[in-house]
Amino acid sequence: MKKRYLLLVILFIYSCMLTLTSCNKTTVDSSNNVIVNEETRKIDGNAEKIVKPGYEKLEELLDDEESNKKFQGTVLVADGDDIVFAKAYGYADAQEKIENKLTTRFAIASNTKQFTATAIMQLVEQNIISLDETIDKYFPDYKYGNKITMKNLLQMRSGIPDYLNELDLFMRDEDTKKILKEYESNAYYDKYVEDYRWSSEIILKNLYLTELLFEPNEEYDYCNTNYYLLGLIIEEVSGMSFEDYLEEYIFKPSKMGSSSVIPLNSDAKGHGSDKSGVIVANHEFTYAAGAIYSNIFDMFRWSRMLHKGDIITRKSYEEMITPVDDYGYGLFVKDNIIGHSGVIDGFTSNTEYDINKDRTIIVLENIDPEIDNLDAQYHTNLIREYLDGQVEEGAIN
Template sequence: MVKPKNLSESDTLNMNYLTKEMEVYLQAHLETGYFIGSVLVAYGGEILLSKGYGMANLEHSIPNAPLTKFRIGSVTKQFTAAAILKLQEQNLLDVNNSVATYIPDYPNGGKITIHQLLTHTSGIPNYTNFDDFESKKTIKMELDELIAYFSHHPLDFQPGEVFKYSNSGYVVLTKIIETVSNKSYADYLQEYIFTPLGMIDSGYDRYETILQNRASGYVSMGEEYKNAQLIDMSLPSGAGALYSTVEDLYKWDCSLNTDIVLNKLSRDAMFSPQIKVIEDDNEQVHYGYGWLLDTIYDRHRISHNGGIDGFSSHFSRFPNEQITIVVLSNLVTSPVEKIGRDLTAIILGESYELPKKREAINLDPAIYENYVGQYKFEPSGSQSEVNDITLTVTTESQRIFIQWVGGPVIEIFPESPTKFFRKIVDAQLTFVTDNQGKASQLIFHQNGRDMILNKIG
C-alpha cells in the first residue's frame, strides 16, 4: 500500500486522525517518565508529525523540539557505510579488498575485507566490551590510538565465519575513509553527505564545540533523572560519534530514494541482506551495510538503533509503504525501538498498547523464594549473535533482584503475585508457576518483544 503525495480531502482527514492518535500515544509515553526526546513520522512523502517531548535541558528548562540536536550513537554507522560506498563510486577503494590494501600494518589485515568490517563479520573484538573501557571514556584518543587499543587483541573468530556486532570494525572503516580520501572523517561526511543534502544540523559531535540546540543526555534513577556520564567523542568515532535532528535525518531518508549521494548500485548494496543475524522459527534478521533488515507486521523494514551515554535513537524505513520513523531521545533508557514499532502499528492499523505508569503493590516477600534461581534463554533456531543469555533471580532484605550475565544487580517490583517491572526502563517480567507456586519459566518483556527463559538447575 502506497499513499499518493497528492492527498484527497478524505486522505487528509485520515492523516490528521493518525497524527492525533500518535500524539496521544507519545504524550502517554512522556507521562510514564520513560521517554523524552523528539519524533518525526512521515508517510507517503508527507510529514505527519515532527515534535519534541519533555526537556532537552532540565537545568535550564529548555524543551525538546524538531531542531534539537541529539547524539545518534550507532545510527552513525549508516553514514560511515555510505562514505565507504561513495569512495567506491569514486574508484578509491573496493569493498572486496582487504584492510591491508589501505592499512598495510593492521594485524590480520590481509585476511579481513572491507565487506566484513561493514557486516560485523571481521572477527575484530568489540572494544566497547573491554573490561577497562569504562575507565577510558573521558580520555581523548587520536584515531590511531583508538585503533591501537583493540587491534592487537586476538580475533574472536576467523573473518567471515559469523556475525558479531563490533564497533571496532567501524572505527577501522573510519581510518580507511581518512586514508583514501585524504580528508578527516568529519570533513568527508560534510562535503559528500551533509552539505549536498542541506543537513545543516548534523555533524561529528565534539564536547568543546558550542552547538546551538544541543540536548543534554540523562539517565533514569527511577523517579528522577541525573546527568549521564561524560564520554569523549573521539572514542565512538565512525561507530557512533554523530549528532543530528529528526528533520535532518528525514532529509537523509528522502535522499536514499535518489542519486544525490549514492547511486542505485551503492544503495542496493547497502540495503541487501549481506549476512544473517537471527534466524529462528519466528524471526529472520539480516544486516546490510550499516542497516538491519527484518520484517514486522508482514512488512519489510530497514532500521537501526543507537545508544550512547545519555542518548538513545531509532531510525526505521518501510520502503514499500513509504513510512519513515525517527525517534531521538536524550534519555539512554528510552524504549525508542518500541515507540517506533508502535507508531508504525498506528499507521498500519495494527494493535498496540498505550504505555502506563506502573505502581508496585505490597506482596508477601516469602513469595519471592519461589522465583529464586537461574533462567536461560534457549533459541529455537540459529542465532549467531546469541552466546550465554542467562538471568539470575535473587532476594535480599525482603526485596527481589535480577542480574543478566555480566550486568549489574537490578531491583524489580511486583504489580501482581507473578508480574514484576523495572522502574528505570519500560521492562516487565512474568513468572510462569506450577501448582505449588514454583517458577518454571520467566517471560521477559521489553520493546514489544517477549523472551522466554527456562529455569535451570
C-alpha cells in the first residue's frame, strides 16, 4: 500500500512538472477549436481550411485526389510551429451525409504505439521500470518471459507472434479457436470483443501457449502483441487503466483535449473503398497497439511536444528515435524522417516529422486502402514529394 501511494505521489508531481513545461514552451492552444501560433493570428479550427500563401498548388493537388475518389479525411502541414495547410475532405459519415471537418476525430490505429512508448519512457525516467528487465516480472506464467526484455518489446524484436495478423500462430488455445471459427467473418468485433478487458485474458491465455518465431533480439518483426503487453505493464506499475494513464500524463500535458482511447458518436466512421459503405468495428481490441482516436490538431500538438522534448527528457527522446532496422520505440526512423503509419478497418493514418526541416505532415483518412493501395502513407509521400519539388507541374491539373 505504501509503495502504491508513493508511486501515485511521484506520478502526480511528474504530471505537474509536465504541465508547467508545456505551458511555457508549447505554442498550440488547449482549445479544441483554436490553433495559436506565436507569429500569426488565431485560426478558427472550425474554418473550412487553412491555406497559407504559397500552398495553393498543394490544395489543388489534394483536391484532385478527392475528385478522383482517392482521398477522404483530413490533412495538416506545418513549418515549425506554424500550420501552413489544413483541409478536410469527404464525409465523416457518407450514409448520413456528414462532412469531415478540421476537428473531426479519426481512429489513428498504430500511431497509438508512439504514445505507448512515450508512457514507458516516462516510467523509466521515474525509475519505476527498466528497459533491460525481462517481462517475466509482469507475466510470471510465460515460459519465454525470462528471455524477452522491455526493450525487445519496444523495438519489435521479441519473437512473439502477432495476435492481430498471425492468428494461426498466436491463437493456440482450443476454446479461442472455436470462437474464432464461429465468428470468422468478424472475429475481433461484435460478440467476441464486446469488452477488451475480457479479451486481455484471452490474449495472455494464448500467449502462454505460443512458440517464439525467433530468439529475442535476433531479428525485427513488426508485432502488435508487443505493444499490447506494454499497455498491460503500464497498467500494472501505475495502478491506472491504460486510458486513464494516457489522459493524465500524455493528453493533458500535451493539451490534447480531443483525444481518447474511448470512441465517441461524433467520430468519423470508417468507410469501404467505394466511400459509401460504413464499416462498423470495435477498435478497442487493439488497446495499446492501436486504440486511440484523435484529430489533426491534437496530433500536431503531440508532434511538437514530443519532438521538442517537452513530454519526456531529451535523453529519453534520443533513445526513442535511435532505430534498429529502421524502428525506434513506437516510431519508424529513416534518415531524417520520424513517424508512423496506421491501418485498421475503414481507417488509415500517417504522421511524419522531418527533423532537418522541422516540418510536420499529418494525414488521417477514413477509407479502406483498397484503391490501388492509396492510403494515408501514400498521400503523405505525395505531399512530401510536392513540398520537396519532386512532383511535376503537369501532375497538378
